Amino acid sequence: MTTLLIKNTDVLVTKCDGPTSAEIKQGAILVENNRIVWVGPTAELERYLAETRPDLARDGFNQTVDASGCVVIPGLVNCHHHLYQTLTRTVGTGTGMVLFDWLKFLYPIWAEMTPEAVYVSAKIGLSELVLSGCTTVADHLYLYPNGSKIDDEIRAAQEVGVRFHPTRGSMSLGQSQGGLPPDRVCDTEPDIIKDCIRAIETFHDPNPLSMLRIGVAPCSPFSVTEALMRESVELARQYPLVNLHTHLAETKDEERFCLEMFGKRPLEYAESLNWAGEDVWFAHMVHPNEAEVDWLAQTHSGVCHCPTSNMLLASGIAPVRQMLDKNVRVGLGVDGSASNDGNHMLGEARQAMLLQRVGWPGFESRADRLTAREALSIATVGGANVLRRDDIAELSPGKAADFVAFRVDDLPHAGSLADPVAALLTCAPPRAWLSVINGRIVVEDGQFLPFDLRPVIDRHNQLSREMMQRAGVTR
Ligand SMILES: [Zn+2]
Incomplete structure (x- = not known):
């Protein structure tokens, strides 16, 4: 048994739940192995130990961290990512491209990806996420060129020590069949289904405090066939807690594509394929109409909001306020x-x-459309709900020991004493000072502990350069 005590936090946020959050001043967290056993004011710890845990009162703890000057929150949950894309950062986004043009430009470069590139890019993306306060990550890997496998990113996640929800993505609708991607980055349906089964049966752990759960994730309406969408639903529902994920209602171009190709709007198309329910979550959901927001709520289907991507690719502004008001996850x-x-x-x-505070056609600007605590709630409990996890994103006895500390006594936060929790979002975003995932310290004193990042960054840049050169894109 190993024990870890975090004490003297300026504020300990135990749960961010909508507009309110449960907060303890001068808080402490006691961890045993990978679970939280006690939270409360630091001043009450001694009494708790004397009454309940005389063994710990006598023997002390394996590790103690004094978190004075810090706000501690539940670890952030990232619900949508493509870790391999660190290899092609800023291609097309600096000058500005919309989604379909951007994808068509990038597919040939991504086709040059190797198993090592998948592994190294996942290490880069996951390390950066951890340093930003993230402890649980869902990834969507939807192309597997040159022998790449989902195993390559799983190996990276295990080395980083992050709680991981990789989804076995896929593309099967190439240009020759009216899809967007070139045929050479698409796979056949039998091969895709076979590898989904292999990934689930090799890696999926549905147990509480699981560090690894597999999802099934055909990429988007414009890159997979109807048959694969249907087969994916049937497959995932044969296993406990295997979730279904896809991109949906991201752009107006996608809406036009669905109307022309299937005669349905994106959500109508999803509904017709049985893609609805608590085991389904959609990335983006920028363009649902009011009835479709109701449908998301009624079917308990989840959504992952991706504001930066929606801005960079000019996809639009998702109606997050409306979705929250209707209890969409x-x-x-x-x-x-x-x-x-x-x-x-x-x-x-x-x-x-x-982004929610900005006005857009049909919506007036509203400063209170999304508060700092509501945004933290989406980033923690919201993500946990979408991934169907009730064992994370809350700091209370029995839950996973996943939490992060941010310093609020540093330069960017000077003068923010009135509300140090809101300051995490209103001031310039800091890096994590401490990160504990599954009871293990992954970031300490701002330093990333699992491995030396320098050689990984250098190798990543070399792999990126080689992919660009092979694809004939000079950089
Ligand atoms: Zn995406």
Whole structure:
């Protein structure tokens, strides 16, 4: 048994739940192995130990961290990502491209990806996420060129030590069949289904406190066939807690594509394929109409909001306020690092807060459309709900020991004493000072502990350069 005590936090946020959050001043958290056993004011710890745990009162703890000057919150949950895209950051986004043009430009470069590139890019993206306060990550890997496998990113996640929900993505509708991607980055349906089964049966752990759960994730209406969408639903529902994920209602171009190709709007199309329910979550959901927001709520289907990507690719503004008001499950994601181009999860919560406050056609500007605590709620409990996890995103006895500390006594937060929790989003987004995932310290004193990042960054840049050269894109 190992024990870890975090004490003297300026504020300990035990749960961010909508507009309110449960907060303890001068808080402490006691962890045993990978679970939280006690939270409360630091001043009450001694009494708790004397009454309940005389063994710990006598023997002390394996590790103690004094978190004075910090706000501690539940670890952030990232619900949508394409980790491999760190290899092509800023391609097309600097100058500005809309989704379909951006994808068509990038597919040939991504076709040059190797198993090592998948592995190294996942290490880069996950490390950056962890340093931004993220402890649980869902990824969507939807192309597997040159022998790449989902195993390559799983190996990276295990080395980083993050709680991981990789989804076995897929593309099967190539250009020759009216789809958007070139045929050479698409796979056949039998091969895709076979590998989904292999991934689930090799890696999926449905147990509480699981560090690894597999999802099934055909990429989007414009890159997979109807048959594969149907087969994916049937497959996932044969296993406990295997979720279904896809991109949906991201752009007006996608809406036009669905109307022309299937004679249905994107959500009508999803509904016709049985893609609805608590085991389904959709990335983006920028363009649902009011009836479709109701449908999301009635069917308990989840949504991952990706504000930075929606801004960079000019996709639009998702009606997050409307979805929250109707009790749609909404989580947050940074999306792929080629349409963000960052992996800063706390920064993404800030983007969500800022973007909702902006006015757009049909919506007046409203400063209170999304508060800082609501944005933190989407980024924690919201994401956990979308991934169907009740064992994370809350700091209370029995839950997973996943939490992060941010310093609020530093330069960017000077003068923010009135509300240090809101300051995490209203001031410039800081990096994590401490990160504990599954009871293990992954970031300490701002330093990333699992491995030396320098050689990984250098190798990543070399792999990126080689992919560009093979694809004939000079850089
Ligand atoms: Zn995406």
